Amino acid sequence: MTKQERYTDIGIIVILLLIVFVPTTILFFADGGQIRGFNEDQNNPGNPLNTDIGGYIFVPVEEDIVPIYDDHEIVQIELWQMPVRDALLMIVVSSFAYIPPSVSKIISFIYLTSGLAFIILYYKISGKKRSPNSRREQIYQYICENPGKSQQQIADAMQISRGSLKYHLNRLQDSDEIHQKMHGEYPRYFPSHKGISDKEKVLLSLMSEEKDHLFFQTLLNNSGITRKELATTLEISEATVSWHLSRLENYSLFSTEKSGRELHYTLTPETVAAYQKIVSEELPDQDATQKNKE
Template sequence: MRIGSLIRAGLILIIIFGTILTVCTLNGDDGYRVKKSPFFYLYHPSALLHPFGGGDEHEYIVTPGHLPLEEGDVVDDSGADKQITFWELPLWIQLSVISGAVFSTVTLLKCLPLLLGKILARGTNPKMQEIASYIAENPGCMESEIAHDLDLKRGTLRYHLSRLSSDNRIQKFKKGKLKRLFHITYSKTEEQKVLHLHKKNENRKRIIEIITERPGITGKELANLLKIDKSTVHWHIKELHKDDLIDFKKNGRYKMYYPHVSILSDDVD
């Protein structure tokens, strides 16, 4: 498609070039000898319709104005004899201009739908739209999840994500070493996004819910309620505390856990 467009553009340039091209050859000190180029007739055969040939008798000399006049030279600086309209020009000139204009217009009209199609198609690629919809339905997803669920190669996925990002349709959020993706319509604060990402883990989500419902609960009680190992609970608690989502107070040998104000104030669901 791109090569075809370049060829058409080249043909238009050739037509324009052939229309205006003239051959100027230096003629000693007299000035410049001007005549129509053979290219003119090649690209505008209608010019052959005019009643005169292209011989030397129809050439003329253009000399710089600062050169001294020679004996017998006549200078006419009275201006044009008269003004004529386009339709009073010789037939070959009219046909050349009209045929060039028609050809250029037809070519432009033929290429215009292709150009408009490319512009309108930008950002509406079906696969790209599918990726954007997936991100909207799964806020905080990762590249690996999208590639697996939509059966996409990583290179193809990253190309579409780059296009979506440049079009401001998605936003990237870095959490630790991982990049999470949110749709542009997901208008939450950074703290709310962090909380949402923690809640994507089912055990961590339950820990947040239990601590919110039963502030002051201990790690041992959490492990018993969730029926998971105490060390696993401790790991989840550590990650939540690192992001300022929960607080704790020591009570002898035990730690009592409380929800941080961010959990109580942020509504992410």
């Protein structure tokens, strides 16, 4: 979101707040349910008012006065005697002529809560309308294209500070666009809309680390491999092999079969199927990228 878009949203929210709070305040603090000049109660005129103007004293008249207009006496008629249009107008207007104190406070509460709900809804909707070139949108698109990355990997790829990245990641999680899953000691980030299974999330996290991916590939290509054979193939110590195996064992990625004194390690069918699904979904994207380069 650009600064101009942010300022526009702030301005709209301020206007909405004024629209909500001003009428609410008037209704809530109306004296006796009356707003002077707007909803006078004819049955509660208040204290008599004596006014001295130019030596003339004006006092309220309590006797009945017959109004006359153009030398014709104005005759009071019933509502049902009025034309339909005038009757409907009278019904609508008279309903607002007086608002009892209790009703005015109820109306102000309903108006306030509905107004605040509308403002919150607008804020959430406007927060999702991001510019395609905004930093948050770029981070979101990167996670969609590269699920399972850690904060450091995203920061390095996007060339952004960890503090700024963490802020955007939190906002994206608040809007339920991404979610995180712990892998070892660090969280990995995934798009919420792709429906990635827990097994696939583990594999994507492994594949994002070069050494973990190489170890997994060795198990995949050498079903029934032993601990010693893993150490020889990868040119690492058996202690390092044990460390990798213990991590994979936490996610139930392989099964073991004992033959003599040796344990043979084989990836489970569910793990292989999840890996093949990931690879099959990634290949079309890579082919499309290659075609675009050509």
